[in-house]
Amino acid sequence: MHFFSDLVPVMLMVGIPLYSILCSSGFDNKIAKFLIFLVSAFLTLTLFVVFIVSPIYSYNKIKQYIKEDNLLTVEGEVSEFESPEKSEALGGHVGESFKIDNVDFSYNGTENYGYDKFLCFGGVVKGNGQKLKISYCYDPITDEKVICFIQEIQE
Numbered sequence: 174m175h176f177f178s179d180l181v182p183v184m185l186m187v188g189i190p191l192y193s194i195l196c197s198s199g200f201d202n203k204i205a206k207f208l209i210f211l212v213s214a215f216l217t218l219t220l221f222v223v224f225i226v227s228p229i230y231s232y233n234k235i236k237q238y239i240k241e242d243n244l245l246t247v248e249g250e251v252s253e254f255e256s257p258e259k260s261e262a263l264g265g266h267v268g269e270s271f272k273i274d275n276v277d278f279s280y281n282g283t284e285n286y287g288y289d290k291f292l293c294f295g296g297v298v299k300g301n302g303q304k305l306k307i308s309y310c311y312d313p314i315t316d317e318k319v320i321c322f323i324q325e326i327q328e
Contacts, residue, residue: 227314228285234313235286239321244308248326249274251303259293271298273305278318288320297323304328 238244250273257267269291270279280289287309290296298305304326309318 231312231314232286235310235319235321238310244310244321246306246308247273247276248306249304251298251301251305254298254301256292256296256298256300269296269298271301273307276318278307278309278320280320284319286319288323297325 252272254269254271256269261267268279268281270277272278280287282289282291282294288297292298292300306322306324306326307320308322309320311317312319
């Protein structure tokens with residue numbers, strides 16, 4: 174899914190300008206024009222589905238999981254905590270990750286829904302040994318864990 178979603182905008186940026194150039198240059202091959210139009214239309218539709226429809230579907234499905242209390246929960250100490258420095262986090266190419274009771278969690282700060290706040294920006298997860306309770310589910314499209322609720326446990 175990630176490879177395809179990265180490939181679509183590149184192909185779209187080639188298809189639409191190529192079609193425009195062919196139409197404006199007096200290119201008369203109607204079959205080639207039609208094929209380029211079909212490819213551009215397909216890519217536009219695919220882009221719409223990947224970036225608009227899929228996230229809305231996932232968001233609504235996760236809301237349903239929460240409403241029906243159909244979430245998984247893990248409670249315990251944070252281990253293997255890794256967090257970027259603020260300068261790295263601003264670049265958007267790194268993520269934060271940790272484990273609780275051998276359940277891995279990770280996020281890159283750009284999620285459409287779910288918890289994704291880094292420590293350097295005031296996040297709840299502070300480091301190894303911290304006790305947390307996390308309720309999560311799986312995104313129905315990407316099958317990635319989505320943290321729905323996170324709470325620090327005080328002793």
